[in-house]
Amino acid sequence: MSEARKTDLYELTMAMSYVREGMTEPATFSLFVRDLPPERGFLVAAGLEPALDYLSGFRIGPEDLDSFGKALGRPARDLVPLLGTAFKGEVRAVPEGTVVFANEPLLEVTAPLPVAQLVETYLLNLVNHQTAVASKAARCVLAAEARPVMDFSMRRTHGLAAGYEAARTGAVVGFAGTSNVDAAASLGLPAIGTMAHSYVEAFSSEEGAFRAFARAHPDHPVTFLVDTYDTDAGVRTAARVLKSHGTAAGSAVRLDSGNLGEQAVRARRILDSAGLTDVLIVASGGLDEYAVDRLVRAGAPIDVYAVGTRMGVSADAPYLDSAYKLVAYGGRPVMKLSSAKTTAPGAKQIFRSHGCSDVIALRSEQPGSGERPLMRPVMRNGRRVSEAPPLREARERFTADLAQLPPEARRITGPTAPRPAFSDRLKALSDQVRHRIESEILAPQRV
Amino acid sequence: MSEARKTDLYELTMAMSYVREGMTEPATFSLFVRDLPPERGFLVAAGLEPALDYLSGFRIGPEDLDSFGKALGRPARDLVPLLGTAFKGEVRAVPEGTVVFANEPLLEVTAPLPVAQLVETYLLNLVNHQTAVASKAARCVLAAEARPVMDFSMRRTHGLAAGYEAARTGAVVGFAGTSNVDAAASLGLPAIGTMAHSYVEAFSSEEGAFRAFARAHPDHPVTFLVDTYDTDAGVRTAARVLKSHGTAAGSAVRLDSGNLGEQAVRARRILDSAGLTDVLIVASGGLDEYAVDRLVRAGAPIDVYAVGTRMGVSADAPYLDSAYKLVAYGGRPVMKLSSAKTTAPGAKQIFRSHGCSDVIALRSEQPGSGERPLMRPVMRNGRRVSEAPPLREARERFTADLAQLPPEARRITGPTAPRPAFSDRLKALSDQVRHRIESEILAPQRV
Numbered sequence: 001m002s003e004a005r006k007t008d009l010y011e012l013t014m015a016m017s018y019v020r021e022g023m024t025e026p027a028t029f030s031l032f033v034r035d036l037p038p039e040r041g042f043l044v045a046a047g048l049e050p051a052l053d054y055l056s057g058f059r060i061g062p063e064d065l066d067s068f069g070k071a072l073g074r075p076a077r078d079l080v081p082l083l084g085t086a087f088k089g090e091v092r093a094v095p096e097g098t099v100v101f102a103n104e105p106l107l108e109v110t111a112p113l114p115v116a117q118l119v120e121t122y123l124l125n126l127v128n129h130q131t132a133v134a135s136k137a138a139r140c141v142l143a144a145e146a147r148p149v150m151d152f153s154m155r156r157t158h159g160l161a162a163g164y165e166a167a168r169t170g171a172v173v174g175f176a177g178t179s180n181v182d183a184a185a186s187l188g189l190p191a192i193g194t195m196a197h198s199y200v201e202a203f204s205s206e207e208g209a210f211r212a213f214a215r216a217h218p219d220h221p222v223t224f225l226v227d228t229y230d231t232d233a234g235v236r237t238a239a240r241v242l243k244s245h246g247t248a249a250g251s252a253v254r255l256d257s258g259n260l261g262e263q264a265v266r267a268r269r270i271l272d273s274a275g276l277t278d279v280l281i282v283a284s285g286g287l288d289e290y291a292v293d294r295l296v297r298a299g300a301p302i303d304v305y306a307v308g309t310r311m312g313v314s315a316d317a318p319y320l321d322s323a324y325k326l327v328a329y330g331g332r333p334v335m336k337l338s339s340a341k342t343t344a345p346g347a348k349q350i351f352r353s354h355g356c357s358d359v360i361a362l363r364s365e366q367p368g369s370g371e372r373p374l375m376r377p378v379m380r381n382g383r384r385v386s387e388a389p390p391l392r393e394a395r396e397r398f399t400a401d402l403a404q405l406p407p408e409a410r411r412i413t414g415p416t417a418p419r420p421a422f423s424d425r426l427k428a429l430s431d432q433v434r435h436r437i438e439s440e441i442l443a444p445q446r447v
Numbered sequence: 448m449s450e451a452r453k454t455d456l457y458e459l460t461m462a463m464s465y466v467r468e469g470m471t472e473p474a475t476f477s478l479f480v481r482d483l484p485p486e487r488g489f490l491v492a493a494g495l496e497p498a499l500d501y502l503s504g505f506r507i508g509p510e511d512l513d514s515f516g517k518a519l520g521r522p523a524r525d526l527v528p529l530l531g532t533a534f535k536g537e538v539r540a541v542p543e544g545t546v547v548f549a550n551e552p553l554l555e556v557t558a559p560l561p562v563a564q565l566v567e568t569y570l571l572n573l574v575n576h577q578t579a580v581a582s583k584a585a586r587c588v589l590a591a592e593a594r595p596v597m598d599f600s601m602r603r604t605h606g607l608a609a610g611y612e613a614a615r616t617g618a619v620v621g622f623a624g625t626s627n628v629d630a631a632a633s634l635g636l637p638a639i640g641t642m643a644h645s646y647v648e649a650f651s652s653e654e655g656a657f658r659a660f661a662r663a664h665p666d667h668p669v670t671f672l673v674d675t676y677d678t679d680a681g682v683r684t685a686a687r688v689l690k691s692h693g694t695a696a697g698s699a700v701r702l703d704s705g706n707l708g709e710q711a712v713r714a715r716r717i718l719d720s721a722g723l724t725d726v727l728i729v730a731s732g733g734l735d736e737y738a739v740d741r742l743v744r745a746g747a748p749i750d751v752y753a754v755g756t757r758m759g760v761s762a763d764a765p766y767l768d769s770a771y772k773l774v775a776y777g778g779r780p781v782m783k784l785s786s787a788k789t790t791a792p793g794a795k796q797i798f799r800s801h802g803c804s805d806v807i808a809l810r811s812e813q814p815g816s817g818e819r820p821l822m823r824p825v826m827r828n829g830r831r832v833s834e835a836p837p838l839r840e841a842r843e844r845f846t847a848d849l850a851q852l853p854p855e856a857r858r859i860t861g862p863t864a865p866r867p868a869f870s871d872r873l874k875a876l877s878d879q880v881r882h883r884i885e886s887e888i889l890a891p892q893r894v
Contacts, residue, residue, distance in 0.1 A: 006607045008599075008626040009640025017663035023649060067632035071640075073667070113649060120643070124602040125610060133605075152455075155571040156766045158580075158605035159612060160453045163572060165605075179455040185514035193456025193518075196567070198773035201781040202470060202560060205888055216464035220520070229784050229884065233892035313765040319603045319756045326645035334648040337676050437676065441652055445680035 004060045004085075005067040008121045012068055012082075015114040019081045025330035026089075027113040028347045029120065030105045031127055032325075037317035041415025042356075042405055044138045044398055045098045045106050046169045047130030049388050051123050052379055055109075058087040058119060085115055091379035092363075094350065097172050097394030098374060099401035101420050103360055104350050105375065106131065113329060120324045128322040129162070134169035136314035138398065139289040140307045141174050143412050145296055148176035148304045150192050152284055153312025166312040172394045176304070187391060192306070194223035194254050194282070201228060207237045214245035221250035223282060226267070227257050235267045239274040252280035252304065260285070261300040268301040280304055288315065293412040335433050344426060345433045350374040351423075356404050361423035451507045451532075452514040455568045459515055459529075462561040466528045472777035473536075474560040475794045476567065477552045478574055479772075484764035488862025489803075489852055491585045491845055492545045492553050493616045494577030496835050498570050499826055502556075505534040505566060532562055538826035539810075541797065544619050544841030545821060546848035548867050550807055551797050552822065553578065560776060567771045575769040576609065581616035583761040585845065586736040587754045588621050590859050592743055595623035595751045597639050599731055600759025613759040619841045623751070634838060639753070641670035641701050641729070648675060654684045661692035668697035670729060673714070674704050682714045686721040699727035699751065707732070708747040715748040727751055735762065740859040782880050791873060792880045797821040798870075803851050808870035 018024065033043060060082050069076035089111025094100060106127055109116050140149050151170040154163035160182075167175075167183030177190035184191035195213055203209035210224050222245065226234030238253045245251075253271070255263050260283045271279050280303040283295065288310035295302055309315070325343045326334055333345035347363035351371035359371070367373055377385050408416040422430075465471065480490060507529050516523035536558025541547060553574055556563050587596050598617040601610035607629075614622075614630030624637035631638035642660055650656035657671050669692065673681030685700045692698075700718070702710050707730045718726050730742065731753035739752050756762070772790045773781055780792035794810035798818035806818070814820055824832050855863040869877075 005629045005632065006601075006610075007628050008601055009628050009631070009638045010626065010642055011640075012628065013640045013660070013664065014642055014646045017646070017660050018649070020663045021659050027645075027649065029645070067628060070632040071628045071638035073638075117643070117645065121602050122607065125604065125607055128603050129605045154455055155568050156575050156769070157572065158576045158609040158760065158765075160569065160572055161608045162605040163453075179457065181454050181456050181459065181514060181518045182452045184456070184518040185452065191456045191518035191520075193458075193460045195457055195461055196564070197783045198474075198476070198564065198771075199461045199464070201773050201783060202465070202474065202776045206892070212468050213460070213464050216467045217460065229889055230892065233889065237892065309766045313605065313760075315765055318605075318760040318762055318765040322603070324645075326648050329649045334645075336644045336648060442676055442680070445653070445677065445684065 002059060002061050002064050003054060003122065004058060004064045004118070006122055007118060009071055011118045011120055012072065015082060015118050016079070018114040018117065024112040024114060026110050027116045027326060028108055028110045028328040029116050029324050030327045030348060031107045031109075031123060032103055032105045032323060033131070034321045034323055035102050036417045037320070039316050039415065040135055041409030041411060041417045042099045042101065042135070042138075043131055043320070044134040044173055045094045045100050045131055046096050046134035046172055047127040048093050048096050048107060048378065050130070051107065051126045052091065052384055052388070054122055054126070055087045055091065055119060055379060055382065056384065060085045082114070085118070086382060087111060087115055087119060088382035089116060089379070090377065090381075092375045093378045094374045095376065095389070095394065095397060097397035097401070099356060099398065099405060101358060101418055103344070104358065104420055105348050108347055108375070110347070124322055124324050128320050130165050130169050132314045132317060132320050133166050133312065134172055136289070136311050136317065137166070137170045137175065138173040138402070139412060140292060140305070140311055142402070142410055143289040143292040143296060144305050147296070147302070150304060150306040151175050151178040151180065151311070152306040152308035154180045156309040157312040163312065168391070171391050173398050174395055195225050197225065197228045200225060206234060207241065210238060210241040214241055219248065221248040221252070223252040223254050225256060226253045227255055231255065231258060231263050232266055232270065235270045239271055239276055242276055242279060243274065249278070250280065252282045254282040254284060256285040260302065261295050261298050264300045264302045282306060284308065286310065289412050333429055333433050335430065335437070337434065337437060344422065344430050346426065346429050348375070348426070350420070354404060355406060356401065356409070356418055358418065358420035359423050360420050360426060362425050362429065365423060365425055449506060449508050449511050450501055450569065451505060451511045451565070453569055454565060456518055458565045458567055459519065462529060462565050463526070465561040465564065471559040471561060473557050474563045474773060475555055475557045475775040476563050476771050477774045477795060478554045478556075478570060479550055479552045479770060480578070481768045481770055482549050483864045484767070486763050486862065487582055488856030488858060488864045489546045489548065489582070490578055490767070491581040491620055492541045492547050492578055493543050493581035493619055494574040495540050495543050495554060495825065497577070498554065498573045499538065499831055499835070501569055501573070502534045502538065502566060502826060502829065503831065507532045529561070532565070533829060534558060534562055534566060535829035536563060536826070537824065537828075539822045540825045541821045542823065542836070542841065542844060544844035544848070546803060546845065546852060548805060548865055550791070551805065551867055552795050555794055555822070557794070571769055571771050575767050577612050577616050579761045579764060579767050580613050580759065581619055583736070583758050583764065584613070584617045584622065585620040585849070586859060587739060587752070587758055589849070589857055590736040590739040590743060591752050594743070594749070597751060597753040598622050598625040598627065598758070599753040599755035601627045603756040604759040610759065615838070618838050620845050621842055642672050644672065644675045647672065653681060654688065657685060657688040661688055666695065668695040668699070670699040670701050672703060673700045674702055678702065678705060678710050679713055679717065682717045686718055686723055689723055689726060690721065696725070697727065699729045701729040701731060703732040707749065708742050708745050711747045711749045729753060731755065733757065736859050780876060780880050782877065782884070784881065784884060791869065791877050793873065793876050795822070795873070797867070801851060802853060803848065803856070803865055805865065805867035806870050807867050807873060809872050809876065812870060812872055
């Protein structure tokens with residue numbers, strides 16, 4: 001089965017009409033986020049590399065026609081004009097890891113109208129989801145103020161594939177590791193894993209459980225989960241076992257419930273009195289950037305934060321107000337006027353100055369002094385311009401952008417996102433297209 | 448690549464220890480939701496059938512050992528004791544479509560401890576996600592009060608697979624169709640698809656766009672999106688084109704922005720004056736059960752509701768407080784005592800009386816008069832007890848349960864979920880296990 005059938009039905013009904021009408025001239029679609037969620041001061045672009053993989057492989061095969069026919073309630077032969085359609089277009093995009101804001105194109109696709117339309121659903125899905133999660137994960141990293149953050153989200157993401165993407169986008173924004181075996185092995189990320197409460201319960205004593213765990217993992221750092229029964233007692237037991245096991249660098253106790261800040265203070269005291277000053281304290285259990293921020297500000301002696309569910313589903317903003325809008329067709333810039341959702345016409349570029357001060361301009365414009373363009377060609381004639389870059393590059397890009405972000409955009413609570421300006425030429429084109437629509441389309445309707 | 452590597456690292460570190468210690472006696476794990484999200488008066492069980500598919504195919508192969516070794520930073524040979532591990536256990540579960548509440552096991556797994564542990568991450572992920580989305584979708588159906596509800600969520604779910612699951616769980620709770628071509632074709636669901644604003648913009652006039660669409664879909668119902676420029680004018684244009692195209696049953700106009708209730712009143716008036724009383728009005732655009740409820744209560748003449756993003760990601764409750772807890776090992780009931788997350792010991796059963804009045808009991812208990820058990824054996828020796836049932840069965844089950852749900856649980860805003868009682872024997876066992884833990888584990892720690 002090809003990926004081509006992973007689409008909304010309306011992409012097909014439109015493509016069929018375009019082909020029938022001979023409307024196959026190049027169209028440019030722009031994928032952007034209209035408004036940031038209230039609790040986001042910035043977004044982190046993600047999903048581009050998987051999107052390019054999809055486009056590289058996009059091709060409508062004979063087996064797709066059967067699915068299309070079934071969904072449309074029409075014989076597969078009606079779909080024959082679409083057979084063999086592949087993506088041979090151009091993509092310009094901001095690379096993964098770039099900090100972006102409202103209305104800034106994350107990517108622009110230029111291809112014959114039917115195929116540029118057919119790929120909408122898949123592209124929106126990938127970029128919307130992964131950018132939402134990367135942006136949430138970035139805030140966790142910010143809140144932890146240089147302490148390692150780990151991804152524990154796999155058990156409650158929206159499907160297993162979403163768990164993989166959470167681990168991947170976590171790596172883009174600088175997470176120190178993931179619990180996800182598949183993602184760790186595939187992407188070469190550090191994996192972290194401790195034990196569950198069930199493990200402790202399966203033994204007839206907590207100490208028995210810890211000793212067995214240490215036996216199974218000789219010469220490796222171990223992390224003991226200390227809150228199954230009584231947390232202070234659990235820490236004392238862990239200290240005893242760690243002293244005999246030896247504390248390979250990275251050995252730790254994990255707190256997963258209750259008042260994590262207070263428990264961490266007591267745990268640190270117990271570990272230090274046992275001479276285990278190098279044993280780390282890992283905190284988990286319902287953490288997100290808000291909770292991490294409170295713990296960090298309260299001075300909790302927590303060395304590693306494991307964020308799970310709320311990061312992995314971007315709980316306070318599980319989707320973005322993203323759109324994939326036609327901005328030009330057959331050389332003619334177009335826009336949408338309907339209430340509150342007006343879009344700007346034409347293929348675009350983003351120029352960034354120091355401090356993430358951005359101008360959204362037309363693609364044909366040149367950067368001013370001190371400005372750098374954010375969008376770059378990533379696909380031509382349906383082929384990647386260069387190989388998929390290593391995740392490290394996206395991480396470095398994110399780190400550099402983050403350092404330039406104004407303080408109000410970095411705030412965990414009540415952030416304010418910079419609003420990119422529109423260039424004079426883009427504003428002039430918008431006015432011109434609006435005027436054309438009013439005189440050529442709206443005025444005749446009113447007659 | 449086998450699915451076995453889709454797991455959290457800690458499942459592996461624990462399994463390695465269990466195997467090393469010879470702790471391979473049968474363990475029972477219970478998967479349940481501790482507390483319902485505030486805006487949920489009930490949950491709809493979903494994810495069981497995909498979970499059984501996973502368990503049927505679970506087997507650790509040689510290629511998995513490499514991934515495991517990489518993630519653990521250990522040579523693959525250390526993992527050899529896990530090679531060939533397959534799921535040969537037992538599963539009891541409430542079937543998909545059942546209405547459930549807090550603390551009620553959605554499924555219980557009994558298998559040798561290492562394998563029952565290894566499957567935790569995957570099972571939690573599937574059941575948590577799909578139950579969350581099914582429960583949200585069910586509320587959309589409730590709010591629409593018998594009007595058809597359609598799934599338009601695919602573009603903003605968390606990955607493409609999550610879009611498929613949203614369409615599937617939508618079908619469980621009675622959605623009339625989906626925009627998802629893949630899901631519609633695979634699951635035999637009605638597909639719905641209209642046109643995008645970009646389609647209208649690609650033509651030099653709205654009427655030209657509608658006429659071209661009609662030409663491409665002769666003898667089929669068509670839906671015209673009427674809000675690209677000016678909604679009233681768009682409806683008048685649609686009416687004109689529909690009169691000449693002919694209105695196959697199901698032809699419609701779609702409103703996607705602005706004040707949907709007011710626009711629907713005006714659109715109905717325009718269509719009716721044109722003699723198009725059988726042309727439907729479809730509403731979409733940021734809808735969820737709250738918005739649908741307001742429109743229905745206001746008497747908006749909307750015939751079909753298309754719910755998208757907010758349903759597909761369960762925006763106000765994108766995850767559940769789910770847990771997979773060890774409740775028995777080697778014949779011994781166990782429980783967790785840590786603060787605020789105490790679990791009840793032993794394998795369980797749920798007895799339901801009329802009105803969704805439930806008692807959570809021990810598995811060994813018999814139903815009282817008028818009670819029926821909700822959990823049933825679904826897998827024995829790692830094989831399904833019977834073939835996967837058609838989705839229709841889950842839908843019928845949901846419809847029957849919904850009819851019995853008390854009004855306060857059905858409320859869209861501020862619902863109150865029924866709280867299942869615990870049976871006397873379950874309470875007695877909890878006390879007994881708690882006492883044993885206090886005397887055998889906690890007291891010695893305090894010495």
